[in-house]
Each structure stands twice: as C-alpha cells, then as structure tokens.
Amino acid sequence: MKLHVRINGEARELEIAPGAVLGDVLRQLGLTGTKMGCREGHCGSCMVLVNGKPMNSCLLLAAKVEGAEITTIEGLGDVRNPHPIQEAFVEAGAVQCGFCTPGMIISTKALLDNEPHPSLERVREALSGNLCRCTGYAKIFDAVRIAEHKLAKASGNGKSTRRPHRP
Numbered sequence: 545m546k547l548h549v550r551i552n553g554e555a556r557e558l559e560i561a562p563g564a565v566l567g568d569v570l571r572q573l574g575l576t577g578t579k580m581g582c583r584e585g586h587c588g589s590c591m592v593l594v595n596g597k598p599m600n601s602c603l604l605l606a607a608k609v610e611g612a613e614i615t616t617i618e619g620l621g622d623v624r625n626p627h628p629i630q631e632a633f634v635e636a637g638a639v640q641c642g643f644c645t646p647g648m649i650i651s652t653k654a655l656l657d658n659e660p661h662p663s664l665e666r667v668r669e670a671l672s673g674n675l676c677r678c679t680g681y682a683k684i685f686d687a688v689r690i691a692e693h694k695l696a697k698a699s700g701n702g703k704s705t706r707r708p709h710r711p
C-alpha cells in the first residue's frame with residue numbers, strides 16, 4: 545500500500561506493508577537514528593515526532609500516519625550542524641552508550657516546543673517514557689536545562705537564571 549508523509553520536511557510517497565510499524569519504515573529509509581529497542585512501548589528509544597507529538601514508532605502502524613509530518617532525530621541536526629538540544633546533551637555529558645539519546649532528544653524537543661521553561665517535575669514527566677541504562681538521568685536533566693537556556697538565548701527572550709537540574 546502507498547503511504548504519503550512528510551519526513552523531516554520532505555514529501556515522500558512510500559510503498560509499505562499494511563502491518564509495517566513506522567520505526568521499521570524509517571530505518572529502512574536509512575534513518576537509523578531512530579532505535580528499535582524493546583518494541584513494546586516501554587523504552588522510548590524509537591521516539592519520533594508525529595505532527596509535533598512524541599510517539600513510540602515501534603507500536604505505531606505506518607498506515608496510521610498517512611498525511612502526517614514526521615520528525616526524526618536526523619531532522620533536528622547532525623554532527624556538522626547540531627540542534628541546540630543535541631549540543632546540550634553533549635555539553636552535559638548526558639550521552640554514554642547513546643542508544644537512548646535520539647529518543648531522549650526527541651522527547652526533549654517536544655517538551656521545550658510547548659513549554660520553554662518547564663519545572664523539573666515536568667521534565668521528569670516528559671522524559672518518563674524514555675529509559676536510560678547508563679547515565680542515572682541526572683546529566684540528562686542537566687542537558688534539558690542547558691537546552692532550555694540555549695533555545696531561550698537563540699529566540700532572544702527568556703533569560704532563565706536557574707541552575708541545571710539535579711534529581
């Protein structure tokens with residue numbers, strides 16, 4: 545069956561199997577930044593934005609996203625031109641094995657797009673669907689706060705004076 549979507553800003557017409565999940569479709573396109581971990585909706589490593597909302601692409605039938613705007617980690621930035629949230633994760637030392645990182649960054653983007661200055665509780669809540677086995681989360685929460693500052697600076701408003709998060 546045919547699927548029409550925009551992926552990272554580009555209109556695509558794809559031939560998909562009716563039962564294919566979005567994460568597999570994306571990875572087959574070479575967008576391997578989206579990780580398939582548990583495939584059961586528990587780990588968040590497969591998180592992508594669908595019309596701006598973070599969704600686990602391991603559970604989402606690709607056929608259900610007809611006409612949607614999909615954003616993967618590749619759509620945010622890359623090594624040469626990183627997104628401020630990607631820079632923040634590196635600066636905070638919030639990346640160890642890196643398997644959870646794309647999903648964490650996607651969830652962070654969804655949060656900060658809607659709440660530029662979230663409380664620690666909101667950060668915890670927004671990232672509660674993303675599991676990390678390496679970092680202990682403290683540096684990830686620091687990264688979200690650093691990203692908040694970077695994005696506020698880039699938009700020319702909201703000079704937050706808060707210190708980085710600690711659990």
Ligand code: FES
Pocket residue numbers: 579580581582583584585586587588589590591600601602603
């Ligand atoms: S692979 Fe989708 S939630 Fe774990």
Ligand code: FES
Pocket residue numbers: 638639640641642643644645675676677678679
């Ligand atoms: S950095 Fe390894 S799982 Fe999060």
